[in-house]
Amino acid sequence: MKLKREISRWDLVLLLINSTIGAGIFGLPSKIFGLSGIYSLPALFLCALIVFILVLNFAEVASRFKKTGGPYLYILKAFGRIPAFIIGWLILITRVSTYAALINLMVTYLAYFNPILMEPAYKFGLILGITFFFTWVNYLGVRNSTILSNTLAIAKILPLLVFILVGLFFIDPNLISLNEAPPSFSNFSSSVLILIFAFTGFEAVLVNTGEVKEPRKNIPFALIISLSFVAIFYSFIQFVSIGTLPGLSTSEKPITDAAQLFMGSWGAALIAFGAVISIGGTLNAVMLIGSRVPYALSEEDQFPKFFSYLHPRNHTPVYALFIFTAVTIVASLTGSFIYAVSISVISKILIFLLVCAAMIKLRQKEEKGVNYFKLRYGYVFAITGILASIGLLLSSELSEFVDVFVTVIAGLILYVLYKFFSRKNLS
Numbered sequence: 001m002k003l004k005r006e007i008s009r010w011d012l013v014l015l016l017i018n019s020t021i022g023a024g025i026f027g028l029p030s031k032i033f034g035l036s037g038i039y040s041l042p043a044l045f046l047c048a049l050i051v052f053i054l055v056l057n058f059a060e061v062a063s064r065f066k067k068t069g070g071p072y073l074y075i076l077k078a079f080g081r082i083p084a085f086i087i088g089w090l091i092l093i094t095r096v097s098t099y100a101a102l103i104n105l106m107v108t109y110l111a112y113f114n115p116i117l118m119e120p121a122y123k124f125g126l127i128l129g130i131t132f133f134f135t136w137v138n139y140l141g142v143r144n145s146t147i148l149s150n151t152l153a154i155a156k157i158l159p160l161l162v163f164i165l166v167g168l169f170f171i172d173p174n175l176i177s178l179n180e181a182p183p184s185f186s187n188f189s190s191s192v193l194i195l196i197f198a199f200t201g202f203e204a205v206l207v208n209t210g211e212v213k214e215p216r217k218n219i220p221f222a223l224i225i226s227l228s229f230v231a232i233f234y235s236f237i238q239f240v241s242i243g244t245l246p247g248l249s250t251s252e253k254p255i256t257d258a259a260q261l262f263m264g265s266w267g268a269a270l271i272a273f274g275a276v277i278s279i280g281g282t283l284n285a286v287m288l289i290g291s292r293v294p295y296a297l298s299e300e301d302q303f304p305k306f307f308s309y310l311h312p313r314n315h316t317p318v319y320a321l322f323i324f325t326a327v328t329i330v331a332s333l334t335g336s337f338i339y340a341v342s343i344s345v346i347s348k349i350l351i352f353l354l355v356c357a358a359m360i361k362l363r364q365k366e367e368k369g370v371n372y373f374k375l376r377y378g379y380v381f382a383i384t385g386i387l388a389s390i391g392l393l394l395s396s397e398l399s400e401f402v403d404v405f406v407t408v409i410a411g412l413i414l415y416v417l418y419k420f421f422s423r424k425n426l427s
Contacts, residue, residue, distance in 0.1 A: 003068060003210045003295075004315045006143045009218040012205075014153040015146070016226035018281040019201035019289075021156060023105050025234065026255050026275050028198055029241035034249035035187040035194075038180050043188055044238055047195035048231035050388050055227050056375055057356045057385045058203065059220035063373035064362060068210030069296035071203055071351045076300065078358035078365075082412075087354065088297050089411035090347040090404070091204060095290035096324070097344065099283060100331035103127055106279040112272040127332050130280075134287045135325045141314040142211045145288045152281030159274030160237060163259055163267075167240035170262040175243050193395050199230060200348050201282075203355070204289050207296065220373040290328070291321035302415065304422075346404040349392045356385035 007015065032040040061074050069076070072091060076084035107126050111117045117126060138145045183191075202223060209215050237255065241248055245258040256275075259267035295317040298307035307320045359375075359382045375381055 012222040018153040019285040022282040030251045030254040032191040036183040036191040043191040051199040070206035078361040092293040099328045156278040171243035294320040353389035
Protein backbone atom coordinates (compact mmCIF):
# COMPACT_ATOMS: atom_id res chain seq x y z
CA MET A 1 0.00 0.00 0.00
CA LYS A 2 1.27 3.48 -0.90
CA LEU A 3 0.41 7.08 -0.12
CA LYS A 4 -2.05 8.61 -2.58
CA ARG A 5 -0.70 11.15 -5.09
CA GLU A 6 -3.47 13.75 -4.73
CA ILE A 7 -1.54 17.02 -4.48
CA SER A 8 -1.74 18.71 -7.89
CA ARG A 9 0.57 21.43 -9.24
CA TRP A 10 -1.58 24.33 -7.97
CA ASP A 11 -2.38 22.53 -4.71
CA LEU A 12 1.37 22.42 -4.11
CA VAL A 13 1.74 26.13 -4.95
CA LEU A 14 -0.92 27.00 -2.34
CA LEU A 15 0.56 24.57 0.20
CA LEU A 16 3.97 26.24 -0.21
CA ILE A 17 2.41 29.70 0.18
CA ASN A 18 0.51 28.45 3.23
CA SER A 19 3.70 27.18 4.87
CA THR A 20 5.73 30.28 4.04
CA ILE A 21 3.32 33.10 4.88
CA GLY A 22 2.71 32.52 8.56
CA ALA A 23 2.13 34.63 11.64
CA GLY A 24 5.54 36.29 11.34
CA ILE A 25 4.43 38.66 8.57
CA PHE A 26 2.08 40.44 11.01
CA GLY A 27 5.05 41.68 13.08
CA LEU A 28 7.75 41.68 10.40
CA PRO A 29 7.36 45.24 8.94
CA SER A 30 8.22 47.00 12.22
CA LYS A 31 11.14 44.69 13.04
CA ILE A 32 13.00 45.27 9.79
CA PHE A 33 12.02 48.95 9.57
CA GLY A 34 13.42 49.49 13.06
CA LEU A 35 16.76 48.11 11.87
CA SER A 36 17.01 49.51 8.33
CA GLY A 37 14.32 52.15 7.85
CA ILE A 38 13.44 52.75 4.20
CA TYR A 39 16.37 50.49 3.31
CA SER A 40 14.27 47.57 4.55
CA LEU A 41 12.93 47.46 0.97
CA PRO A 42 16.40 46.84 -0.61
CA ALA A 43 17.04 44.34 2.23
CA LEU A 44 13.90 42.52 1.18
CA PHE A 45 15.07 42.47 -2.45
CA LEU A 46 18.49 41.08 -1.43
CA CYS A 47 16.85 38.47 0.78
CA ALA A 48 14.53 37.39 -2.05
CA LEU A 49 17.59 36.99 -4.30
CA ILE A 50 19.36 34.75 -1.74
CA VAL A 51 16.21 32.66 -1.18
CA PHE A 52 15.68 32.33 -4.94
CA ILE A 53 19.21 30.88 -5.30
CA LEU A 54 18.43 28.37 -2.53
CA VAL A 55 15.07 27.53 -4.11
CA LEU A 56 16.70 26.78 -7.47
CA ASN A 57 19.04 24.32 -5.73
CA PHE A 58 16.06 22.68 -4.05
CA ALA A 59 14.19 22.57 -7.37
CA GLU A 60 16.92 20.49 -9.02
CA VAL A 61 17.55 18.17 -6.09
CA ALA A 62 13.83 17.64 -5.33
CA SER A 63 13.03 16.81 -8.97
CA ARG A 64 15.21 13.67 -8.66
CA PHE A 65 12.91 12.10 -6.04
CA LYS A 66 9.41 10.63 -6.02
CA LYS A 67 9.16 9.28 -2.46
CA THR A 68 8.05 10.98 0.75
CA GLY A 69 10.91 12.45 2.79
CA GLY A 70 12.11 15.69 1.20
CA PRO A 71 15.46 16.96 2.54
CA TYR A 72 15.80 13.80 4.67
CA LEU A 73 15.86 11.64 1.52
CA TYR A 74 18.17 14.02 -0.36
CA ILE A 75 20.76 13.83 2.43
CA LEU A 76 20.30 10.05 2.70
CA LYS A 77 21.06 9.55 -0.99
CA ALA A 78 23.98 12.00 -1.02
CA PHE A 79 25.68 11.55 2.36
CA GLY A 80 24.37 8.42 4.07
CA ARG A 81 22.21 7.32 6.98
CA ILE A 82 23.55 9.23 10.00
CA PRO A 83 23.53 12.74 8.43
CA ALA A 84 20.08 11.93 6.99
CA PHE A 85 18.72 10.83 10.38
CA ILE A 86 20.02 14.03 11.99
CA ILE A 87 18.22 16.16 9.38
CA GLY A 88 15.02 14.08 9.65
CA TRP A 89 15.11 14.33 13.45
CA LEU A 90 15.63 18.13 13.34
CA ILE A 91 12.76 18.56 10.85
CA LEU A 92 10.49 16.55 13.16
CA ILE A 93 11.44 18.46 16.33
CA THR A 94 11.02 21.84 14.60
CA ARG A 95 7.58 20.77 13.28
CA VAL A 96 6.49 20.00 16.85
CA SER A 97 7.87 23.27 18.23
CA THR A 98 6.42 25.30 15.33
CA TYR A 99 2.97 23.82 15.86
CA ALA A 100 3.07 24.40 19.63
CA ALA A 101 4.28 28.00 19.29
CA LEU A 102 1.72 28.85 16.60
CA ILE A 103 -1.31 27.37 18.33
CA ASN A 104 -0.51 29.39 21.46
CA LEU A 105 -0.19 32.50 19.27
CA MET A 106 -3.51 31.65 17.60
CA VAL A 107 -5.26 31.71 20.98
CA THR A 108 -3.68 35.12 21.67
CA TYR A 109 -5.10 36.52 18.41
CA LEU A 110 -8.52 34.96 19.10
CA ALA A 111 -8.48 36.76 22.45
CA TYR A 112 -8.58 40.05 20.44
CA PHE A 113 -12.27 39.26 19.90
CA ASN A 114 -12.90 38.01 23.46
CA PRO A 115 -10.23 38.34 26.21
CA ILE A 116 -11.81 35.53 28.24
CA LEU A 117 -10.21 33.06 25.79
CA MET A 118 -6.87 33.66 27.52
CA GLU A 119 -8.25 32.14 30.73
CA PRO A 120 -6.46 28.77 31.34
CA ALA A 121 -9.60 26.62 30.99
CA TYR A 122 -10.67 28.24 27.71
CA LYS A 123 -7.13 28.24 26.36
CA PHE A 124 -6.75 24.53 27.21
CA GLY A 125 -10.04 23.70 25.49
CA LEU A 126 -9.20 25.76 22.38
CA ILE A 127 -5.80 24.13 21.95
CA LEU A 128 -7.32 20.66 22.26
CA GLY A 129 -10.28 21.44 20.00
CA ILE A 130 -8.24 23.04 17.22
CA THR A 131 -5.62 20.28 17.30
CA PHE A 132 -8.24 17.51 17.18
CA PHE A 133 -9.91 19.25 14.23
CA PHE A 134 -6.69 19.35 12.18
CA THR A 135 -5.92 15.75 13.20
CA TRP A 136 -9.36 14.63 12.03
CA VAL A 137 -9.00 16.42 8.68
CA ASN A 138 -5.59 14.85 8.08
CA TYR A 139 -6.86 11.43 9.22
CA LEU A 140 -9.49 11.53 6.46
CA GLY A 141 -6.75 11.68 3.83
CA VAL A 142 -4.40 13.99 2.00
CA ARG A 143 -7.15 15.23 -0.34
CA ASN A 144 -9.18 16.61 2.58
CA SER A 145 -6.08 18.20 4.08
CA THR A 146 -5.22 19.74 0.70
CA ILE A 147 -8.73 21.19 0.23
CA LEU A 148 -8.56 22.77 3.69
CA SER A 149 -5.04 24.03 2.97
CA ASN A 150 -6.17 25.64 -0.29
CA THR A 151 -9.15 27.29 1.42
CA LEU A 152 -7.04 28.69 4.26
CA ALA A 153 -4.27 29.85 1.90
CA ILE A 154 -6.75 31.92 -0.12
CA ALA A 155 -8.49 33.13 3.06
CA LYS A 156 -5.17 34.29 4.59
CA ILE A 157 -4.14 36.13 1.41
CA LEU A 158 -7.43 38.06 1.01
CA PRO A 159 -7.24 40.27 4.18
CA LEU A 160 -3.61 41.13 3.41
CA LEU A 161 -4.54 41.86 -0.21
CA VAL A 162 -7.27 44.24 1.03
CA PHE A 163 -4.64 45.86 3.29
CA ILE A 164 -2.35 46.40 0.27
CA LEU A 165 -4.99 47.61 -2.21
CA VAL A 166 -6.66 50.02 0.21
CA GLY A 167 -3.38 51.14 1.79
CA LEU A 168 -1.88 52.17 -1.57
CA PHE A 169 -4.46 55.01 -1.70
CA PHE A 170 -3.35 56.31 1.71
CA ILE A 171 0.42 56.42 1.17
CA ASP A 172 1.98 59.54 2.71
CA PRO A 173 4.97 60.56 0.50
CA ASN A 174 6.58 62.27 3.53
CA LEU A 175 6.95 58.88 5.24
CA ILE A 176 8.89 57.44 2.30
CA SER A 177 12.05 59.51 2.68
CA LEU A 178 14.73 58.65 0.14
CA ASN A 179 17.15 61.06 1.88
CA GLU A 180 17.41 58.86 4.97
CA ALA A 181 20.95 57.90 6.02
CA PRO A 182 21.84 54.27 5.22
CA PRO A 183 21.76 51.83 8.19
CA SER A 184 24.92 50.26 9.59
CA PHE A 185 26.12 47.06 7.94
CA SER A 186 25.24 45.17 11.14
CA ASN A 187 21.63 46.41 11.16
CA PHE A 188 21.19 45.85 7.42
CA SER A 189 22.52 42.26 7.64
CA SER A 190 20.27 41.61 10.66
CA SER A 191 17.30 42.74 8.56
CA VAL A 192 18.27 40.30 5.80
CA LEU A 193 18.67 37.47 8.34
CA ILE A 194 15.20 38.11 9.82
CA LEU A 195 13.71 38.24 6.34
CA ILE A 196 15.37 34.97 5.29
CA PHE A 197 13.35 33.14 7.90
CA ALA A 198 10.14 34.86 6.80
CA PHE A 199 10.66 33.02 3.48
CA THR A 200 11.31 29.58 4.97
CA GLY A 201 8.87 26.71 5.31
CA PHE A 202 9.12 25.60 1.69
CA GLU A 203 11.85 23.09 2.55
CA ALA A 204 9.54 21.19 4.94
CA VAL A 205 6.67 20.97 2.42
CA LEU A 206 8.91 18.85 0.16
CA VAL A 207 8.62 16.07 2.74
CA ASN A 208 5.24 15.32 1.10
CA THR A 209 6.75 14.50 -2.32
CA GLY A 210 5.23 10.99 -2.21
CA GLU A 211 1.75 12.56 -2.39
CA VAL A 212 2.52 15.04 -5.20
CA LYS A 213 1.38 14.32 -8.75
CA GLU A 214 4.28 14.28 -11.25
CA PRO A 215 6.77 15.61 -8.67
CA ARG A 216 9.65 15.93 -11.14
CA LYS A 217 7.67 18.52 -13.12
CA ASN A 218 5.44 20.07 -10.49
CA ILE A 219 7.89 20.65 -7.62
CA PRO A 220 10.30 22.99 -9.51
CA PHE A 221 7.33 24.90 -10.97
CA ALA A 222 5.58 25.25 -7.59
CA LEU A 223 8.75 26.31 -5.76
CA ILE A 224 9.58 29.08 -8.23
CA ILE A 225 6.00 30.39 -8.57
CA SER A 226 5.18 30.35 -4.83
CA LEU A 227 8.41 32.00 -3.67
CA SER A 228 8.14 34.67 -6.40
CA PHE A 229 4.60 35.44 -5.23
CA VAL A 230 5.68 35.62 -1.58
CA ALA A 231 8.55 38.01 -2.40
CA ILE A 232 6.25 40.40 -4.29
CA PHE A 233 3.56 40.13 -1.61
CA TYR A 234 5.99 40.91 1.22
CA SER A 235 7.38 43.89 -0.70
CA PHE A 236 3.94 45.48 -1.07
CA ILE A 237 3.08 44.84 2.60
CA GLN A 238 6.33 46.51 3.68
CA PHE A 239 5.83 49.46 1.31
CA VAL A 240 2.26 50.11 2.53
CA SER A 241 3.32 49.75 6.18
CA ILE A 242 6.13 52.29 5.71
CA GLY A 243 3.91 54.72 3.80
CA THR A 244 0.91 54.68 6.15
CA LEU A 245 2.14 54.15 9.73
CA PRO A 246 4.23 57.02 11.21
CA GLY A 247 5.35 55.05 14.29
CA LEU A 248 6.16 51.87 12.39
CA SER A 249 9.48 51.12 14.10
CA THR A 250 7.89 50.97 17.57
CA SER A 251 4.65 49.18 16.67
CA GLU A 252 4.11 45.69 18.08
CA LYS A 253 1.22 45.04 15.62
CA PRO A 254 2.29 47.06 12.57
CA ILE A 255 -0.21 45.75 10.01
CA THR A 256 -3.11 45.94 12.49
CA ASP A 257 -2.08 49.46 13.57
CA ALA A 258 -1.72 50.66 9.96
CA ALA A 259 -5.09 49.14 9.03
CA GLN A 260 -6.65 50.89 12.06
CA LEU A 261 -5.38 54.23 10.74
CA PHE A 262 -6.68 54.04 7.16
CA MET A 263 -9.59 51.57 7.49
CA GLY A 264 -10.77 52.11 11.05
CA SER A 265 -11.71 49.48 13.62
CA TRP A 266 -13.21 47.14 11.01
CA GLY A 267 -9.84 47.11 9.22
CA ALA A 268 -8.01 46.20 12.44
CA ALA A 269 -10.54 43.42 13.09
CA LEU A 270 -10.09 42.17 9.52
CA ILE A 271 -6.32 41.92 9.99
CA ALA A 272 -6.72 40.18 13.36
CA PHE A 273 -9.08 37.70 11.69
CA GLY A 274 -6.53 37.32 8.86
CA ALA A 275 -3.84 36.50 11.43
CA VAL A 276 -6.02 33.73 12.91
CA ILE A 277 -6.68 32.29 9.44
CA SER A 278 -3.00 32.61 8.53
CA ILE A 279 -1.94 30.68 11.62
CA GLY A 280 -4.65 28.08 10.98
CA GLY A 281 -3.36 27.49 7.46
CA THR A 282 0.17 27.01 8.71
CA LEU A 283 -1.00 24.67 11.51
CA ASN A 284 -2.75 22.43 8.99
CA ALA A 285 0.38 22.34 6.81
CA VAL A 286 2.57 21.54 9.83
CA MET A 287 0.23 18.69 10.83
CA LEU A 288 0.37 17.26 7.28
CA ILE A 289 4.18 17.50 7.10
CA GLY A 290 4.83 16.46 10.72
CA SER A 291 2.98 13.18 10.32
CA ARG A 292 4.97 12.31 7.17
CA VAL A 293 8.45 12.80 8.67
CA PRO A 294 8.25 9.75 11.01
CA TYR A 295 6.62 7.84 8.12
CA ALA A 296 9.65 8.59 5.89
CA LEU A 297 12.11 7.65 8.66
CA SER A 298 10.20 4.41 9.26
CA GLU A 299 10.27 3.56 5.54
CA GLU A 300 14.08 3.68 5.71
CA ASP A 301 14.19 1.63 8.94
CA GLN A 302 15.33 4.55 11.08
CA PHE A 303 12.08 4.68 13.09
CA PRO A 304 9.90 1.76 14.30
CA LYS A 305 7.91 0.09 11.50
CA PHE A 306 4.46 0.96 12.87
CA PHE A 307 5.06 4.62 11.93
CA SER A 308 4.76 3.62 8.24
CA TYR A 309 1.44 1.79 8.70
CA LEU A 310 -1.21 3.26 6.36
CA HIS A 311 -4.95 3.34 6.95
CA PRO A 312 -6.47 0.85 4.46
CA ARG A 313 -9.06 3.32 3.13
CA ASN A 314 -7.61 6.80 3.70
CA HIS A 315 -3.97 5.86 2.97
CA THR A 316 -2.95 8.04 5.92
CA PRO A 317 -0.01 7.12 8.21
CA VAL A 318 -2.37 7.01 11.18
CA TYR A 319 0.03 6.00 13.95
CA ALA A 320 2.52 8.67 12.86
CA LEU A 321 -0.32 11.22 12.78
CA PHE A 322 -1.76 10.29 16.21
CA ILE A 323 1.65 10.22 17.94
CA PHE A 324 2.60 13.55 16.35
CA THR A 325 -0.71 14.97 17.63
CA ALA A 326 -0.08 13.65 21.16
CA VAL A 327 3.43 15.10 21.31
CA THR A 328 2.30 18.52 19.98
CA ILE A 329 -0.51 18.68 22.56
CA VAL A 330 1.95 18.04 25.39
CA ALA A 331 4.37 20.65 24.00
CA SER A 332 1.55 23.17 23.44
CA LEU A 333 0.05 22.85 26.93
CA THR A 334 3.29 22.68 28.93
CA GLY A 335 5.31 25.35 27.12
CA SER A 336 8.16 22.89 26.58
CA PHE A 337 8.29 24.04 22.94
CA ILE A 338 10.06 27.27 23.91
CA TYR A 339 13.43 25.49 24.12
CA ALA A 340 12.90 23.74 20.79
CA VAL A 341 12.04 26.97 18.94
CA SER A 342 15.66 28.12 19.31
CA ILE A 343 16.93 25.21 17.20
CA SER A 344 14.73 26.16 14.25
CA VAL A 345 17.12 28.77 12.86
CA ILE A 346 20.23 26.56 12.77
CA SER A 347 18.20 23.57 11.57
CA LYS A 348 16.89 25.44 8.54
CA ILE A 349 20.35 26.76 7.62
CA LEU A 350 21.86 23.26 7.94
CA ILE A 351 19.17 21.94 5.59
CA PHE A 352 19.94 24.72 3.07
CA LEU A 353 23.67 24.04 3.31
CA LEU A 354 23.40 20.26 2.97
CA VAL A 355 20.86 20.35 0.13
CA CYS A 356 23.12 22.69 -1.88
CA ALA A 357 26.03 20.32 -1.19
CA ALA A 358 23.81 17.35 -2.10
CA MET A 359 23.20 18.89 -5.51
CA ILE A 360 26.95 18.69 -6.26
CA LYS A 361 27.20 15.16 -4.84
CA LEU A 362 24.17 13.88 -6.76
CA ARG A 363 25.47 15.30 -10.04
CA GLN A 364 28.66 13.32 -9.46
CA LYS A 365 26.56 10.17 -8.89
CA GLU A 366 24.52 10.76 -12.04
CA GLU A 367 22.08 7.97 -12.93
CA LYS A 368 21.48 7.32 -16.62
CA GLY A 369 17.94 7.60 -17.91
CA VAL A 370 16.67 9.72 -14.98
CA ASN A 371 14.84 12.86 -16.11
CA TYR A 372 14.92 15.81 -13.74
CA PHE A 373 15.00 19.60 -13.65
CA LYS A 374 18.64 20.41 -14.41
CA LEU A 375 19.76 23.90 -13.51
CA ARG A 376 22.05 25.74 -15.93
CA TYR A 377 25.29 26.75 -14.20
CA GLY A 378 24.16 24.44 -11.39
CA TYR A 379 27.56 24.25 -9.69
CA VAL A 380 27.69 28.06 -9.48
CA PHE A 381 24.25 28.14 -7.84
CA ALA A 382 25.19 25.30 -5.47
CA ILE A 383 28.45 26.97 -4.33
CA THR A 384 26.68 30.33 -3.96
CA GLY A 385 23.98 28.62 -1.86
CA ILE A 386 26.64 26.96 0.32
CA LEU A 387 28.46 30.28 0.87
CA ALA A 388 25.18 32.07 1.67
CA SER A 389 24.29 29.33 4.19
CA ILE A 390 27.72 29.58 5.85
CA GLY A 391 27.22 33.35 6.07
CA LEU A 392 23.86 32.81 7.78
CA LEU A 393 25.41 30.30 10.20
CA LEU A 394 28.09 32.82 11.17
CA SER A 395 25.32 35.34 11.95
CA SER A 396 23.63 32.95 14.39
CA GLU A 397 23.98 32.86 18.18
CA LEU A 398 26.31 30.41 19.97
CA SER A 399 23.44 29.35 22.27
CA GLU A 400 21.49 28.17 19.19
CA PHE A 401 24.39 25.91 18.17
CA VAL A 402 24.48 24.45 21.69
CA ASP A 403 20.73 23.77 21.61
CA VAL A 404 21.02 22.03 18.22
CA PHE A 405 23.96 19.94 19.46
CA VAL A 406 21.97 18.78 22.52
CA THR A 407 18.94 17.97 20.35
CA VAL A 408 21.06 15.99 17.85
CA ILE A 409 22.73 13.98 20.65
CA ALA A 410 19.30 13.16 22.13
CA GLY A 411 18.09 11.99 18.71
CA LEU A 412 21.17 9.87 18.10
CA ILE A 413 20.78 8.19 21.51
CA LEU A 414 17.18 7.26 20.61
CA TYR A 415 18.36 6.01 17.21
CA VAL A 416 21.06 3.80 18.77
CA LEU A 417 18.56 2.41 21.29
CA TYR A 418 16.05 1.66 18.51
CA LYS A 419 18.69 -0.18 16.41
CA PHE A 420 19.92 -2.09 19.48
CA PHE A 421 16.47 -3.34 20.51
CA SER A 422 15.36 -4.10 16.95
CA ARG A 423 18.47 -6.27 16.44
CA LYS A 424 17.94 -7.92 19.82
CA ASN A 425 14.35 -8.82 18.84
CA LEU A 426 15.54 -10.24 15.51
CA SER A 427 18.15 -12.44 17.22
